Amino acid sequence: MRGAIDRPQLESALRHAQERKELRVHYQPRVDLHNGQIVAAEALLRWQHDGALVQPNDFIPLAEETGLIQRMGTWVLGEVCRQQRDWLDRGVPNVTIGVNVSQRQLRARAADEELPALCRRLLDAVDLDARWIELELTESLLMETPERTIAQLQELNDAGIKLAIDDFGTGYSSLAYLTQLPLSYLKIDRSFVNHVCTEPNSAAVARAIIGLAHSLRLTVIAEGVETAAQLGFLRKVDCDEMQGFYFSRPLPADQFEAMLVAGESIAVSAGPSTETLLLVDDEVSILRSLTRLLRRDGYNILTTTDPREGLEMLSINDVQVIISDQRMPLMAGSEFLHRVREIHPDTVRMMLTGYADLESVKDAINRGAIWRYLTKPWEGDELRRLVREGFREYVLRRGNHGNAISTTPA
Ligand code: C2E
Ligand code: MG
Ligand code: MG
Secondary structure, three states: OOOOOOHHHHHHHHHHHOOOOOEEEEEEEEEEOOOOEEEEEEEEEEEEEOOEEEOHHHOHHHHHHHOHHHHHHHHHHHHHHHHHHHHHHOOOOOOEEEEEOOHHHHOOOOOOOOHHHHHHHHHHHOOOOHHHEEEEEEHHHHHOOOHHHHHHHHHHHHOOOEEEEEEEOOOOOOHHHHHHOOOOEEEEOHHHHOOOOOOHHHHHHHHHHHHHHHHOOOEEEEOOOOOHHHHHHHHHOOOOEEOOOOOOOOEEHHHHHHHHHHOOEOOOOOOOOOOEEEEEOOOHHHHHHHHHHHHOOOOEEEEEOOHHHHHHHHHHOOOOEEEEEOOOOOOOHHHHHHHHHHHOOOOEEEEEEOHHHHHHHHHHHHOOOOOEEEEOOOOHHHHHHHHHHHHHHHHHHHHHHOOOOOOOOO
16 A cells, blocks of 8 residues: 555545445456366456555455455445346356455354345346356355354355355365365465475475365366466466466456457467477586487477576476486586476486586485486487486386376486
8 A cells, every 4th residue: 555544544445435436346367277268257356546556455454354345345246247247248258257255244244144145136136147156265264164154155056156265275274174165166375386386395285285176076276377387387287277467467347358359368288299308507518519419319408507497497398308417506406306306206307417426416316306317428329328218217107107196206
């Protein structure tokens, strides 16, 4: 929020926001990772105040505290229903819209209209089918769920309104809730998505969440996807949908509509899978001579001097065999290959070292990070034979466990 506006002022401004018609709904598209198409969107509240667009984090907490969120939430739901009706009437290619629901909206007091009745009334008011809206509930909201809330969620689900669990992984998850509530979607929190390409632990958490969700028949949505590398990783680990700045920021209704009309999508390359080799060495001359040597065997060869970039390349490309130098200033080869092992366990990894590095080779072997090591200077034919074997090893591994998630062979 700009300037030093104090709390009472903000509160009073917020109280009048609705009648002054200062509230807006922006829409952020959700993309299906299997076909690249927009399949849904999330409605995100904005407050046009004093010439600035105020973001939810700057006013939602206050709205929650003061109870204003209840009225605002009702307005958002009504506005989304109205907008959906308008899009349908004008023949705009329509998608489902997810609406965020706050604690307060589920904890209506006895005198208030409960959420299922409210949804029903707002849908009926514009004669809209329930399948055009979804509700997003946070983990913490579900955790505090008394029996009455579970009944409400059941009622919503029975009415045809799908439910999503939002920001998954950030609250205290009681996995029991996942089995008891009528959920359709699980949204992986941005904090995990952020580091999936570079941090083995984030990658492991994302993989595990996707596996868990799929075994519970939930559709998984990754939030906050900002790079092609993150997108590539998510696709590899079979995430279903994504939402994030990489594809689009939240947009005003007219701009989102233009996107739907234009049929914007993400290219999904199901290109021919060729044998791809990644070479990582901080010395460009070594990359060059390795490339010259191995090119004649018909591999698709990727090179980089920076292991971090290497990690990104692995998310974007289908790489089967990796050769990495050990001594690199930005990240040691053993550390790089260890991370690769965690994030892309099926890859076949080799290390190229000088004799002086035997300690780190031993360490890498013992951690299962490498399959073979080679010494500098190398013997051309031997190196070519090893790389060939590496690709064969990859095929064997895939044959043994297909797309298994948890096996991590060296
Ligand atoms: P959320 O429901 O988890 O919504 C996703 C947030 O992540 C949005 O922030 C969105 O703009 C942001 N985001 C999406 N992609 C990216 C990305 O690639 N990078 C980054 N850095 N951020 C990304 P926003 O719009 O500021 O909303 C914040 C939170 O405010 C929402 O989190 C939601 O909890 C709450 N909120 C928004 N609208 C409403 C509403 O109508 N009702 C209620 N109760 N809460 C709302
Ligand atoms: Mg949300
Ligand atoms: Mg979220």
